[in-house]
Amino acid sequence: MSYKCSRCKRDVQLDEYGGVRCPYCGHRVLLKERSRDVKEVDVN
């Protein structure tokens, strides 16, 4: 789950062949989702 189609709001996995395109609706605008891992931040 690394991208989300901006038109149909479905999760999209990109591979090296498909190019930047939603496999469900063909929309070319994809949004990158925040990664699931815990992010450590220093306060300064």
Added chain:
Amino acid sequence: MSAEYDVEFVEREDRDARFLVQGITPAFANGIRRAMLADVPTMAIDTVRFVENSSVMFDEQLALRLGLVPLTTPPVGEFVEDDTVTLSIDVEGPATAYSGDLVSSDDLVQPADENVPIIDLKDGQRLEAEADAVLDRGKDHAKHQGGVAVGYRHLQRVAAVEDLPEFEEPDRRIVRGVIEEDGELVPTSEFDHDLSNRYPGQEVTLEDVPNSFVFHVETDGSFSVEELVTRAADTIESRATELENAVQL
């Protein structure tokens, strides 16, 4: 420094106090003030691990806000530098995340105030994070300042010298701090900081009392004023001892 000195409280609350110290040098008064600002260790959040942050703010901005939340500091000896206390927060929108939502793993280290807003969360937004608080000094980061708004003024002695000529319009005479009036301490706020209110129609003289300082001390809630002042004095003492040992061969 001379051994004889005298302390008298003018106003005294838990987080806010005003007291008169007599018989200390200006250098020592300033040393105490600086120690209260920079040398008394307090707890503050230093690292934050974000599990989820779908709020409108960046992790770094929220981390800074969490760092600035005043935490109660445990008594001396309970903690040493580099010890950490973990606090966690988990708030789901629509709601505002407050400092009171921080759950601490140690009863001695709690948010000093419950009502410091951290972020406003809208519907569907969520903040879940874990934070480590450490003990450090104001020198290293302002979030570790236990004393906020710390300062001192000379005690001022007021004496009425003569009556003003009749029909003369009295001038305002603004003074701030604490005045001494026949041995009595009077905060200037009692007469709206204007001596012409207290001595109508009289000519007054005002002079600094040498080596008498009225401190005004306010803490961020980490500890009480007494605790702050005594810890500040202790840090001066420990540094003086360190210097003494260093210069001895």
